[in-house]
Amino acid sequence: MATAAPHHGQSFGSLVIVDPNVQDDDAMAPVKRLTPEAGFPESQGGLLSYGHAWPLSETYYLCAHTMVGITPGDLLGIYLIDAFGNKELICRAPDIHCLSPIPVKPRPVPPVVPESSDRLAAGKPAEAVVGVVNVYNSLKAWPKDTRIKALRVYQVFPLSIPSDAVYSSHATGLQIPQGGDSVNLARAVLGTVPVEEDGSAYFIAPAHKELYFQALDEHGLAVTSMRSGTQFQAGEHATCQGCHEPKFRAPSGPVSTALLAMRRAPSRLAPDVDGTNPFSYPRLVQPVLDRNCLACHLKNAGKAPPLGREIAKSTVFGYMNPVTDYYTSYLSLAPKYGFYSYPDFYRSTPGQFGARASRLYEMLQKGHHGVSLCAEDFHRITVWLDSVSQFYGVYESQGGKAQLRGEVARPTLE
Numbered sequence: 001m002a003t004a005a006p007h008h009g010q011s012f013g014s015l016v017i018v019d020p021n022v023q024d025d026d027a028m029a030p031v032k033r034l035t036p037e038a039g040f041p042e043s044q045g046g047l048l049s050y051g052h053a054w055p056l057s058e059t060y061y062l063c064a065h066t067m068v069g070i071t072p073g074d075l076l077g078i079y080l081i082d083a084f085g086n087k088e089l090i091c092r093a094p095d096i097h098c099l100s101p102i103p104v105k106p107r108p109v110p111p112v113v114p115e116s117s118d119r120l121a122a123g124k125p126a127e128a129v130v131g132v133v134n135v136y137n138s139l140k141a142w143p144k145d146t147r148i149k150a151l152r153v154y155q156v157f158p159l160s161i162p163s164d165a166v167y168s169s170h171a172t173g174l175q176i177p178q179g180g181d182s183v184n185l186a187r188a189v190l191g192t193v194p195v196e197e198d199g200s201a202y203f204i205a206p207a208h209k210e211l212y213f214q215a216l217d218e219h220g221l222a223v224t225s226m227r228s229g230t231q232f233q234a235g236e237h238a239t240c241q242g243c244h245e246p247k248f249r250a251p252s253g254p255v256s257t258a259l260l261a262m263r264r265a266p267s268r269l270a271p272d273v274d275g276t277n278p279f280s281y282p283r284l285v286q287p288v289l290d291r292n293c294l295a296c297h298l299k300n301a302g303k304a305p306p307l308g309r310e311i312a313k314s315t316v317f318g319y320m321n322p323v324t325d326y327y328t329s330y331l332s333l334a335p336k337y338g339f340y341s342y343p344d345f346y347r348s349t350p351g352q353f354g355a356r357a358s359r360l361y362e363m364l365q366k367g368h369h370g371v372s373l374c375a376e377d378f379h380r381i382t383v384w385l386d387s388v389s390q391f392y393g394v395y396e397s398q399g400g401k402a403q404l405r406g407e408v409a410r411p412t413l414e
Contacts, residue, residue: 001055004033006041012051014038015063015081023248026139034061034083051076052100059083062090062101126207128232129266130240133259134199135215137242138224143351146223150192151201152214152386153269156229157186157278158413160395186393186411189276189383191269192216196260199242203267207234209414214354214386215243220379221361222386224350227342244347273380279393281330282309282406285384288377289329296369305332311404325404330391333360338389354386361385 002018005011015034022030038048052064064076065087077092078101091098135148193203195215205211212226224243232238261267271277275284289307297304307329314331315323334340337360343352355361361382364373373381384390392400399409 001034001053001061003051003053004040005051009041010051012049012064013041014048015050015053015061024246034081054101054103056103062103064097064099064101124234126234128205128207128234128236128238130201130203130205130232130238131259131262131266132195132199132201132240133242135195135201135243136199137245138350139244139246140224140350142223146350147218148195148199148215148223149218150195150216150220151203152192152216152222152272153190153203153205154212154214154387155188155190155206155414156210156212157188157393157395157411158210159185160412186279186395187387187390188278188393189272189387191271193267193269194261198260200259200261201267202259202261202264203269205232205269207232207236215350219382221356221382222354223356225348225353225386227347272383273376275380276383276387277393278408278410279387279390280403280408281384281391282327282403283408284380286327286329286406288373288380292371292373292377307332325400326391327404334389334391337363339385340389354388355382358385358389 002016003011003013004016005013014036015038017032017034019030019032024030035048035050038050039045048065048067050063050065054062056062060080060082063079063081065079065081066074066076075092075095076097076099078090078098080088080090090101132151135151136142136146190206190211193201195201208231210229210231212229214222214225217223226244273284275281286309293307297307308327310328311325312328312331313323314326316326316331316335337358339354339358343349343357364371364378364381392403394400394403394409394411396412399411402409
């Protein structure tokens with residue numbers, strides 16, 4: 001049982017039941033809506049709000065509930081609801097919310113599940129061993145003749161400042177929308193690991209961090225990217241069957257040692273270039289522009305877009321972004337030539353992501369007024385595009401100002 005809650009808000013919305021025995025058809029087949037009169041918050045709206053559900057059985061449930069604008073004071077009360085559409089108020093306090101109903105009754109002692117990791121062991125390295133059986137095992141088709149050669153591992157940094165505050169325009173370095181949650185999560189490229197010819201991978205990943213992975217082709221370009229995050233405990237051994245593979249294909253037995261990656265020791269992450277950890281447009285991309293583009297664009301000022309380090313304030317993409325300081329080069333490139341908009345709203349489509357889907361990569365690949373980038377400079381541009389055209393790798397104003405000066409700035413929370 002779960003609450004279909006908003007992305008940018010508290011955990012209240014419409015109550016649903018997810019049945020893991022129903023095969024996922026990618027169209028909500030396993031999901032049954034218990035409160036269809038309450039719309040999904042971000043796509044359907046509505047005044048009714050449910051949350052904090054506690055199932056009493058397959059058909060009866062406790063929950064906290066309010067009707068915004070209808071319930072006196074909009075206070076949450078405790079309700080008994082059932083799978084047939086009935087609803088009964090159990091209690092409501094006159095001046096405070098009633099939350100988190102839990103029945104007080106004798107119940108069987110839950111089974112003791114052995115620890116599958118060393119997360120509590122002192123002196124152990126905060127690392128996990130991760131395997132991928134076959135990256136080509138995916139719900140969505142890969143582009144024809146795609147060969148995946150590596151996985152790129154990112155860390156998403158925890159939000160270190162309140163997301164509901166309103167920041168003034170001089171809050172340099174903030175990527176927090178005014179009055180809402182962050183839409184530009186600070187991140188870092190931790191490195192890459194090889195993928196074998198059979199699509200398998202086997203590597204060491206840091207534990208206790210939020211991570212996501214990208215599948216890279218032979219040119220180092222991301223073909224697809226996770227739109228969610230994962231994390232591991234210290235000492236954990238975890239295996240993924242593919243890249244968003246159909247869940248009902250996942251075998252229940254142990255991974256075969258016939259897989260090429262499993263015949264060797266797990267790979268260590270190979271760090272990427274300067275400016276990727278933490279992420280920093282001034283260190284990753286601007287040096288490439290200085291070496292290859294700036295002189296010609298200065299010579300043709302007025303016709304060619306500015307590509308210098310001059311600082312200007314902008315909301316860049318507009319949607320939920322505050323006024324923030326950026327280089328003029330970033331404002332020239334990111335909105336028009338970068339990659340930040342997904343064809344599929346809620347996940348990436350193989351081959352339609354990052355550099356492969358950007359105008360800048362296409363322009364440079366075809367040749368732009370005789371510009372010929374060296375391998376590293378081309379790589380720097382593609383990593384930036386594969387990282388959704390980010391500028392900052394920190395949240396706080398102080399770190400953002402340091403990055404604008406071209407300095408290395410670490411986020412407060414890692």
